[in-house]
Amino acid sequence: MIHLSIQKKLQGAEENMNLEAAFSVKEGEFIALRGKSGSGKTTLLRILAGLEDAQGEIIVENESWLSKVATLPPQKRRIGFVFQDYALFENMTIEQNLMFVQKDKALATHLLELTELTALKNRYPNALSGGQKQRVSIARALMKRPKILLLDEPLSALDPQMRNKLQNELLTLHKEFGTTTIMVSHDPSEIYKLASRVIELENGKIIHDGTPKEVLLKTQGSQKFSFEGEVLEIKKVDVIYIAIVAIGQQLVEVVISANEAKTLKTGEIVRLSTKAFTPTISHS
Amino acid sequence: MIEALQHIEFTPFFISFKLASITAFVLFCVALPLAWYLSQTRSRVKPFIEAVTALPIVLPPSVLGFYILWAFAPDSALGAFFEDAFGIKLAFSFTGLVVASCFYSLPFMVQPLQSGFESLNKNMLEASYVAGKSKFVTLFKVALPNIKPSLLTAIIVTFAHTVGEFGVVLMVGGSIPGETKVASVAIYDMVEMMDYTSAHIYSAIMVLISFVVLLGVYIFNAKQTRRFGL
Numbered sequence: 380m381i382h383l384s385i386q387k388k389l390q391g392a393e394e395n396m397n398l399e400a401a402f403s404v405k406e407g408e409f410i411a412l413r414g415k416s417g418s419g420k421t422t423l424l425r426i427l428a429g430l431e432d433a434q435g436e437i438i439v440e441n442e443s444w445l446s447k448v449a450t451l452p453p454q455k456r457r458i459g460f461v462f463q464d465y466a467l468f469e470n471m472t473i474e475q476n477l478m479f480v481q482k483d484k485a486l487a488t489h490l491l492e493l494t495e496l497t498a499l500k501n502r503y504p505n506a507l508s509g510g511q512k513q514r515v516s517i518a519r520a521l522m523k524r525p526k527i528l529l530l531d532e533p534l535s536a537l538d539p540q541m542r543n544k545l546q547n548e549l550l551t552l553h554k555e556f557g558t559t560t561i562m563v564s565h566d567p568s569e570i571y572k573l574a575s576r577v578i579e580l581e582n583g584k585i586i587h588d589g590t591p592k593e594v595l596l597k598t599q600g601s602q603k604f605s606f607e608g609e610v611l612e613i614k615k616v617d618v619i620y621i622a623i624v625a626i627g628q629q630l631v632e633v634v635i636s637a638n639e640a641k642t643l644k645t646g647e648i649v650r651l652s653t654k655a656f657t658p659t660i661s662h663s
Numbered sequence: 664m665i666e667a668l669q670h671i672e673f674t675p676f677f678i679s680f681k682l683a684s685i686t687a688f689v690l691f692c693v694a695l696p697l698a699w700y701l702s703q704t705r706s707r708v709k710p711f712i713e714a715v716t717a718l719p720i721v722l723p724p725s726v727l728g729f730y731i732l733w734a735f736a737p738d739s740a741l742g743a744f745f746e747d748a749f750g751i752k753l754a755f756s757f758t759g760l761v762v763a764s765c766f767y768s769l770p771f772m773v774q775p776l777q778s779g780f781e782s783l784n785k786n787m788l789e790a791s792y793v794a795g796k797s798k799f800v801t802l803f804k805v806a807l808p809n810i811k812p813s814l815l816t817a818i819i820v821t822f823a824h825t826v827g828e829f830g831v832v833l834m835v836g837g838s839i840p841g842e843t844k845v846a847s848v849a850i851y852d853m854v855e856m857m858d859y860t861s862a863h864i865y866s867a868i869m870v871l872i873s874f875v876v877l878l879g880v881y882i883f884n885a886k887q888t889r890r891f892g893l
Binding site for chain 2: 428430452453454455456458459460462464466467468469470479480481519520522523
């Protein structure tokens with residue numbers, strides 16, 4: 380069990396912000412941390428890892444990591460940390476990267492097998508692709524058999540196929556090791572696939588804490604279909620108005636009324652929903 | 664010409680390289696923790712330390728030489744202390760020359776190391792801390808091996824700069840043959856005595872050695888860049 384209750388003053392780009400978060404984590408939970416950039420997600424991870432100081436307390440399995448009287452240094456915390464930019468030791472081979480953390484050949488071999496890196500174990504990080512580097516980074520983080528695995532947007536720099544593959548690998552590793560995991564992620568499908576709980580931050584405060592379904596599915600009432608999108612353009616075609624809205628990677632045209640055309644602005648985030656139709660799904 | 668080559672006295676070169684090797688070694692030991700500290704600290708004293716470290720670059724060697732000589736003189740506190748406590752005469756001795764060279768070449772060791780450390784990915788160092796490794800282990804196993812080009816530049820440039828110094832060695836060491844007469848001072852003496860043949864040979868040797876050393880550094884750095892993409 381992990382109890383965390385911390386405060387820290389952050390200097391934002393425009394104004395100072397107070398990071399204030401308190402929550403408990405059960406052993407083996409997979410938590411996704413989401414929120415706009417600058418909301419304090421990464422800082423929260425770094426405080427948990429001991430890479431940044433803060434007020435408050437962190438108790439992990441009855442061991443105090445942070446309290447009024449003492450702060451446990453990162454070296455003693457038994458955490459695994461996966462950085463967005465991999466942060467591999469460039470002077471060591473893949474296998475040495477793992478063995479540097481812990482001289483446990485059996486575990487290193489096992490992790491290299493699980494992450495399909497065995498054939499590359501004698502290469503240097505410079506010779507690997509982004510996806511391979513991130514797999515090394517994840518394997519390296521597990522070498523210490525950490526109590527908590529912290530992942531800071533681990534897959535955001537990768538292309539969709541690689542992301543998908545690594546999501547499955549993370550799931551496999553989580554099943555195998557059962558490590559309590561906290562991952563910063565922006566991708567709703569990733570969160571839905573991996574996490575059992577989502578915590579959403581805004582301006583340093585927790586605004587949502589629940590299952591991915593509760594937090595991510597933005598449908599309300601009887602609406603069956605609902606998307607969030609950004610208005611890119613509003614144009615007049617003959618007598619009607621059409622808004623071009625970007626939903627994820629897709630663009631759609633929506634007919635709007637003259638009144639809506641007046642109130643909507645380009646760049647605005649809107650919700651598109653419909654009640655009275657039944658969508659059909661076909662293979663694309 | 665052939666005859667002149669046969670009579671050439673190599674002792675000044677030997678003293679120059681002995682002085683440069685010892686200086687580079689001593690400075691490496693001193694500058695490594697200093698450069699590491701400067702690269703990691705956010706302290707307000709950092710600019711002051713950096714400014715003091717860089718002073719020998721901008722000061723005329725005669726200023727540095729004068730202060731060092733003044734401090735080393737047998738009737739000064741420092742000179743007297745070394746004489747009484749260790750029996751070491753600092754002024755006009757090889758030991759004094761080493762100490763003076765260390766001051767003179769300090770920035771050439773500190774600055775490449777510091778900028779090397781500063782260019783390292785901070786997350787890589789943090790990954791090492793998270794892996795349970797102390798700052799000491801991180802410095803030697805992660806930071807240093809990843810700044811090999813800076814490391815080599817620091818050591819070689821310090822070495823070459825010490826071989827190439829003239830003003831400070833002349834003031835602090837004088838020109839005692841076999842003790843403090845280094846190659847650069849020897850050339851000066853030869854020119855003074857209008858022995859141009861020897862001065863030519865000495866100067867040509869200095870140019871050749873310096874060029875080969877620098878070429879070696881640049882070739883090594885180019886290879887490192889290709890291998891690690893640094």
